[in-house]
Amino acid sequence: MGAYVLRRLAYGVGVVLGVLFLLFVLFFAVTEPEDIARKALGDKAPPEAVAIWLENHGYDRPLWPWQNFQENLLFDHYRKMLTFDFGLSDADDSPIVDRIKAGAGPSLSLTVPLLVLSLLAAIPLSLLVAFFRETYIDRMGVFLCVLAMSVSTLLYIIGGQYIIGKLLRWYPISGFDADPLLLPRFLALPILVGILSGIGGDVRFYRTVFLEESGRDFVRTARAKGASEPRIMTRHVLRNALIPILTRVVLAIPFLFMGSLLLEAFFGIPGLGSMTFDAIQANDFATLRTMVYVGALLFIFGQVATDISYGFVDPRVRVE
Numbered sequence: 513m514g515a516y517v518l519r520r521l522a523y524g525v526g527v528v529l530g531v532l533f534l535l536f537v538l539f540f541a542v543t544e545p546e547d548i549a550r551k552a553l554g555d556k557a558p559p560e561a562v563a564i565w566l567e568n569h570g571y572d573r574p575l576w577p578w579q580n581f582q583e584n585l586l587f588d589h590y591r592k593m594l595t596f597d598f599g600l601s602d603a604d605d606s607p608i609v610d611r612i613k614a615g616a617g618p619s620l621s622l623t624v625p626l627l628v629l630s631l632l633a634a635i636p637l638s639l640l641v642a643f644f645r646e647t648y649i650d651r652m653g654v655f656l657c658v659l660a661m662s663v664s665t666l667l668y669i670i671g672g673q674y675i676i677g678k679l680l681r682w683y684p685i686s687g688f689d690a691d692p693l694l695l696p697r698f699l700a701l702p703i704l705v706g707i708l709s710g711i712g713g714d715v716r717f718y719r720t721v722f723l724e725e726s727g728r729d730f731v732r733t734a735r736a737k738g739a740s741e742p743r744i745m746t747r748h749v750l751r752n753a754l755i756p757i758l759t760r761v762v763l764a765i766p767f768l769f770m771g772s773l774l775l776e777a778f779f780g781i782p783g784l785g786s787m788t789f790d791a792i793q794a795n796d797f798a799t800l801r802t803m804v805y806v807g808a809l810l811f812i813f814g815q816v817a818t819d820i821s822y823g824f825v826d827p828r829v830r831v832e
Contacts, residue, residue, distance in 0.1 A: 520819060524812040529590075531808040536589050539801050545571035545585075551795035552602050569602065569798070593805055603796040611787055611799070612806070616769055618688060619783030622699055622776065623768040626706045631761065634711055635750075638718030643745050645723060653715065660712025668709040669778045676701055686780035702779040706772065721756045725749045762818040769810060 539548075548571065549562045557565075566572040573583045592599060598608040641653035677685035683701040725731065726749055734744050769784065776786035784803070791799035 520816045524816060527812055528809065532590055532593055532805065535593075535801055535804060536586055539797050540575055540585055540589070543797065548602060548795075548797050551797075568605075569600065593802075598802045599798055601791075601796055602798045603791070603794040608799055608802050612784065612802075615782060615784040615787045617690070617783075618781050619772075619776065619785060620768060621695060622702060622706075622781055622783060623772060625699065626703050626772070627761075627764060627768060629703060630707050630710055630714060633707055634714035635718055635757070637711070638715050638722055639745055639750065641715065641719050642722035642726060642749070643742070645726070653719070657712040657716045657719075660708070661716070663709075665709045665774055668705050669774065672701055672705040672708075673778070676704070686778070688779075688781045698779075698781075702772075702775045702781065706775055717760065718753075718757065721753045722749050725753045728752070759818055763811075763814045765814060765817075767807070767810060767814075769806075 545566055546562060549565045549569075550557060553561055553565055563572070570588065571585070573585050573588070575585050577584050577586060591597070596609070598612075600606065601608055601611070637653070641650050644650050673685045676682050684698055685701070688698050689695060722745070726745075730752070731744060731748055734748055739748075772783075773785040773789050775781065776783045777789040780786075787799065788803045790796070791803070
């Protein structure tokens with residue numbers, strides 16, 4: 513197990529270094545520092561102002577080591593990213609680390625309940641549809657899932673805000689308050705919209721997994737021994753389907769810290785997703801570069817955690 517973990521970590525380090533190089537090419541070689549400065553200051557900014565801005569943000573050095581081995585943007589890029597020294601925002605010169613710390617709490621307050629409630633809704637519905645396989649309930653369930661997947665997330669957001677927020681006035685259309693007594697009221701509508709927009713894909717995925725497990729030999733053996741169908745679905749099919757379910761869930765956990773870009777932007781939640789959306793609108797390349805890097809780190813961590821967790825969930829899996 514230890515050797516396998518070390519190999520996976522070494523693979524992850526290599527991927528991180530490759531992602532950093534790709535980010536450097538995209539944000540510095542393809543988009544030159546002068547273009548970044550003019551996006552921040554305006555196209556009509558005088559050359560003197562552009563030169564001062566580049567110097568203040570550390571973009572005035574050569575790009576590649578062969579241009580200046582001691583002072584170049586490539587080494588500086590790797591050093592800052594690997595030591596989590598993300599620097600200042602290109603838009604307002606605020607520390608990016610402080611912005612990430614401030615946005616992590618609102619993002620987690622939205623994404624964690626959304627993930628848990630989505631699982632509690634999708635898995636029982638998937639078991640129900642798989643239980644009535646090849647019946648009108650199964651066909652109707654698949655039809656509704658495909659219909660739900662065909663609707664844009666924006667339509668769910670706008671429809672939820674209009675019907676629940678404006679017409680029924682059950683919850684605020686947008687806003688955020690960290691007060692524990694008021695927080696559920698502001699998060700209820702985005703969580704509900706998030707569940708409805710994703711439940712179609714979740715149910716279809718889990719239904720496919722449950723149907724595949726239902727055709728295996730151990731299920732036929734359980735039926736031959738006289739086990740009831742509900743017991744087979746919950747005690748045998750569900751337990752043996754934990755590997756693909758775990759893969760989907762564990763890979764989603766790291767992205768909980770990144771927030772939901774659309775939900776946070778439309779519902780006024782000051783999380784990391786909203787911060788990324790604002791950075792796109794403001795051409796804040798430093799913040800965008802940081803968020804892409806953090807997302808890559810979390811994804812790699814999720815992959816390693818998923819592979820290691822297989823051995824704990826299913827004793828048939830052995831890490832070699």
